[in-house]
Amino acid sequence: MAIKLSEVILGAFPQLRYEPTAKRVRASLGGNTVVDTIHARLVWEPRRITPIFAVPEAELRAELVPAGGPTADVAELPVKLSADSPPSLDPRTGFGRHTTTGEQLDVVTGTTTAPGAAFRLDDPELAGYVVLDFAAFQWREDDEEIIGHPRDPFHRVDIRASSLDVEVSLEGVTLASTNGAQLLYETFLPVRYYIPPGDVRLDLMEESRTRTVCPYKGEARYWTYPGSESGRNVAWSYDRRFRDAAQIHGLISFFNERVDLTVDGVLQPRPVTPWSRPQARA
Template structure:
């Protein structure tokens, strides 16, 4: 499950579509070692209610790297736009940039919106950002606790801890990160799955659980190198509340309704 679909399942603060706000942070993005954009004048634009995208002033972009696709102007929900690709040496990214020439929305004329995956890396100030821009309306806190957490699947104990780190993220269920010594790895099988989160970083491990003859894929994950704000979860293991039986201080917690979770929360 992507960050976008997960936030649809657990809506956070929904912002009106086409809402625009200034970004107070320096934004940069690179492709093949070249800085494509560098700006302190970016804007957040909510094309969907769940999270924003960056719109970058045209003057703050390496114009020599933009390649017109020859399709001519198009009228869209944010005004008249032209599609462009990116070219850095032998690297090409067709359709990577939407140039907004004229817009009825204040602040969007002469800006560019890039497809996130067309760039190799994005940065807010000097910290890399993953998946999409961080919403100013989402808060993520990692708090140490002495509440007892017990995790089971099909009646089998997978983990138990009295020293979890609880992650509270706007729009998502509380996640419980546990010391590896509190997890029964005899039941877990490592997988090659990797997911990323704008607020926590990129996962370094996933595990499936084998209970009897049944395999429960990608049931747990960890971040060995999370973002600075989430350092308390480094190296700890979390399980999907949606797919396990979770007990807090001896009381079972109802599973969230989103049972198809696929991206680490």
Template structure:
């Protein structure tokens, strides 16, 4: 039986001199581009870079189709912590620039990381943990996402106007983020919002669709979202509507909540 020292019986997060955090994962992970499996690993490691809130996978070289990698023609600078070695991925006639790289840490010297999803013609097309396709980024094993039906009284206002009022919300608790309140559609004023073509993906919840405020005021677009086909773990939020706490006023059981400051706050300010 082959042993893998990177998988001790007691898992723990390790720190490198470069400020990277990493730990072994026991998930079977595969990455594909087109019909080609580029990565097939039962011994990946999760890596957290200091400037990123979500982890990435790095894979033992033996689990990677290194024959498809070429030294990058135009390697980027400053995109990954201390990384200077990048690879272009050539699969058939398709070339994905800077699709892979190595971290400078000695602990990770024999591992290769990949862009998790295809963006600006780089990265891979599909990723799987076991038999489930995963989107956007790997799931963080230290993060929980719980969707709990509630009887709390939730009221949402925009510019002093009540746009939603319910006693039947589903509260979504996600580590390091404010509680999100998913409301029945019948308790939201649909005439005050317009559907947009904006969409986002979440590895914990699925793909969201959005609506924008029709009224006046300094309100960012795409302020309301819904998951028409959420992942099974959060099925309770299906077709419900949620608002960015960062940009609207939410009152719960008579208590006005402070608008939180999150990574989404800056994103909402940047929107045209």
């Protein structure tokens, strides 16, 4: 019997997972190189959606010491990618919330200490490795900066030009209308329609202070439609940080989950995702 591959991947979320990477991985702390390795692994702790790096402890250019104080309680932010997916942890759940056994460690360089920024996993497949808190360090893959979290080799982003008629409205007000959208297809997420700003009613919207980062697309700034509670941070646009996403640079997309999206005259159902509510972030 055929197996739906997405169900296999989602079904592994409750387990500790890892995958070697051939990339040169570098992390620095306070201007000091902490690790420079070609032997890194990507690790997903149980229920984690996004990976972090595990690096060989023998290649660390820093000292690891038992955490100097009790680990602060980190709120667990549950999330489901879809109505049918298993419960997972929102990527904003802090590094200190571990879902497998191991030892929390401080990372100490000559000038800087990163409290609790390493975790020695209690697993034979990852013996000799420690995972590092992505947010505590500055990271490069080969010679390029990476942000947000490491890229997942099983996660794709494809962008295709489209001449479909696309209209976005909210509570009866048209916010965008175009036949020149770029369609972004991303693993496990709804299709996103990126619209030229000239086809968006920006005069009805206000730019917000919210900023988020995506390791595949760059840094996003947001717009709010003040006429509706559902319109808070309802649209966004990415900067020009990554060449991979050049087709959507400067274009504007809306959360399908919170607007009425009509494609070639057909009203699309609103998907249920972590971004269905205004307070959730991209």
